[in-house]
Structure formats: C-alpha cells, structure tokens
Amino acid sequence: MQSFLAFIHWNVNPEIFHIGSLSVRWYGLLFATGFLIGYNIVEKMFKFEGADIKWLESLFIYMLVATVIGARLGHVLFYGWDYYSQHPAEILKVWHGGLASHGGALGIFIALIIWSRKVSKRPVLWVLDRVVVPTALVAAMIRTGNLMNSEIYGVATNLPWGFIFERNGEELAKHPTQIYEALSYLITFAVVLYLFFKTNLRKKEGFIVGLFFVMVFFSRFMIEFIKEDQEAFEAGMALNMGQWLSVPFVLGGLLLMLRALKKPDVNYPAVKS
Numbered sequence: 001m002q003s004f005l006a007f008i009h010w011n012v013n014p015e016i017f018h019i020g021s022l023s024v025r026w027y028g029l030l031f032a033t034g035f036l037i038g039y040n041i042v043e044k045m046f047k048f049e050g051a052d053i054k055w056l057e058s059l060f061i062y063m064l065v066a067t068v069i070g071a072r073l074g075h076v077l078f079y080g081w082d083y084y085s086q087h088p089a090e091i092l093k094v095w096h097g098g099l100a101s102h103g104g105a106l107g108i109f110i111a112l113i114i115w116s117r118k119v120s121k122r123p124v125l126w127v128l129d130r131v132v133v134p135t136a137l138v139a140a141m142i143r144t145g146n147l148m149n150s151e152i153y154g155v156a157t158n159l160p161w162g163f164i165f166e167r168n169g170e171e172l173a174k175h176p177t178q179i180y181e182a183l184s185y186l187i188t189f190a191v192v193l194y195l196f197f198k199t200n201l202r203k204k205e206g207f208i209v210g211l212f213f214v215m216v217f218f219s220r221f222m223i224e225f226i227k228e229d230q231e232a233f234e235a236g237m238a239l240n241m242g243q244w245l246s247v248p249f250v251l252g253g254l255l256l257m258l259r260a261l262k263k264p265d266v267n268y269p270a271v272k273s
Contacts, residue, residue: 007164008162008176009163010147010166010176012026012148014148014149027148027149030148031138034134035060035063037137038063039056041137043056045130045197046130055119059119059131063108063111063112065111066111071100071103074106075103079241101142102245123205129202129209130202132209132212133193134189136192137186139182151178152227153174153228154228155175155226157174157226158173159175162175174228180219180223181219181220184216184220185216185219188215188219191211192208192212200265204265205266206256206259207256207260207261211253212253213256214254214257217247220243220246221243221246224239224242224246227240
C-alpha cells in the first residue's frame with residue numbers, strides 16, 4: 001500500500017480568477033503565452049534569414065485558428081465521437097476542455113499548405129521547418145496547462161514524484177505524464193532551435209520538421225504506455241488511440257529527414273519588406 005505522505009499532493013485550482021461568468025484559467029493563459037512567445041521566436045527567425053516580416057501577421061492568424069479548430073475536431077472525432085454525435089452543440093464549447101495534439105498538428109499542416117500557396121509562394125516544408133520550433137515550446141506549455149487542470153495523467157506509481165490528483169478524488173499517486181511530455185517537448189524545442197540558428201540544416205528542406213515529428217511523437221508514443229486511457233473504448237487495447245495516431249507522424253518524420261539529407265541545400269534570397 002502506498003504511503004499517503006510520500007508523494008506530491010496536487011490540488012491546484014485550474015481557475016486563476018473570474019469576473020462574473022468570465023473566468024481566466026491557467027490552461028488558457030499558458031496557451032496564449034506560448035503563442036505570443038512563439039510569434040517572437042518566428043520573428044527572430046525571419047529576420048535572421050531575411051524572410052518577409054510582413055508574412056508574420058497572417059501566419060500567426062492561420063496557426064492560431066488551425067490549432068484550435070484542428071485540436072478540437074481531433075478530440076471530437078478520435079476520442080469522443082459517441083458523445084459529441086449525440087450532443088453536437090458541445091463541440092463548440094472548447095472551454096470545457098478536450099483538445100487533441102494530433103488533430104492540432106493535422107489542422108496546422110492543412111492551414112500552412114494554404115498559407116504557403118497564398119502568401120509566401122514557397123514550399124510548405126519551408127514554413128513547417130520554421131513554425132515547428134516554437135510549436136515544441138507551445139506544446140510544453142499546453143501540457144503544463146493540462147497539469148494545472150489535473151487531467152491527462154498516468155497510471156498508479158510508487159515513484160516518489162508521483163502526484164495525487166486530489167481535485168479528481170484520487171487517493172493513489174499517479175505518473176505526472178503531463179510533466180514527462182512537457183520535458184520531452186522542451187528538449188525537442190532546444191534541439192530544433194539550436195539546429196536552426198547554429199547549423200545549416202535549416203537549408204535541408206524538411207529535415208527540421210521531420211526531426212520534430214520523430215522526437216515529439218515518439219516520446220508521446222512511449223509515454224502513452226503509462227498513461228491512463230482517455231476514453232472507455234481504449235480499455236484492453238494493445239496500443240491506445242494516441243499511440244496509433246503517433247505512428248504515422250514518426251514514420252513520416254523519418255522519411256522527411258532521409259529525403260532532406262539526400263537533396264541539395266535550398267537557399268532563398270532575402271526579401272525586402
């Protein structure tokens with residue numbers, strides 16, 4: 001039996017404050033902060049290589065809208081269709097929780113294809129190699145938001161850093177998989193940021209986004225083994241939905257990296273704003 005005092009007791013209020021019916025939650029604050037920091041990072045990247053700074057505003061809007069819509073639809077379709085098909089009005093209530101990173105990634109990819117054709121006139125891999133750098137940081141902040149919400153955690157553990165999520169009525173310590181994922185995403189962020197600014201791999205079109213996919217979704221695949229099922233239908237599955245959805249991203253990332261290394265460097269002229 002677990003010693004009740006040997007673990008971390010977690011009972012943080014997910015709401016920072018509220019005014020009337022309007023509430024500000026840690027999850028939303030971290031999500032918004034991540035996007036603002038990401039904007040500044042991409043701005044520095046554009047200036048570093050002479051890309052058009054005027055592209056930033058539209059890129060930010062495309063990314064923000066695609067992330068929310070894609071992540072929400074991903075959760076609805078992959079994890080909760082039985083419920084949402086019977087309660088379609090709930091799909092719009094994003095503030096009730098329920099975002100899937102795989103759906104967010106797919107939404108961003110589609111949005112950036114459109115953005116590349118309409119705005120930059122460059123291959124979609126060019127912008128993907130750049131936006132995944134801050135995306136890794138945003139992903140870490142989102143997982144921190146999940147921790148503040150006491151959601152998406154792991155199975156029971158005897159490790160001393162286990163969290164007892166008291167707000168959910170838990171009495172046993174659970175793996176804080178939100179922290180595991182956040183740390184893996186921070187490592188990914190540090191690696192791709194270094195590669196972009198300190199090496200010429202940014203000129204190997206598709207390499208950085210490929211590495212991002214491999215690092216993020218392989219770590220997600222492994223962490224899922226100690227994560228509680230998010231939906232009832234996952235019970236008894238050898239691999240859960242998150243793992244099945246991660247496999248194509250890992251394989252696709254490896255293919256992108258191999259393809260990039262075989263091709264010559266791509267150099268774009270500086271754009272005068």
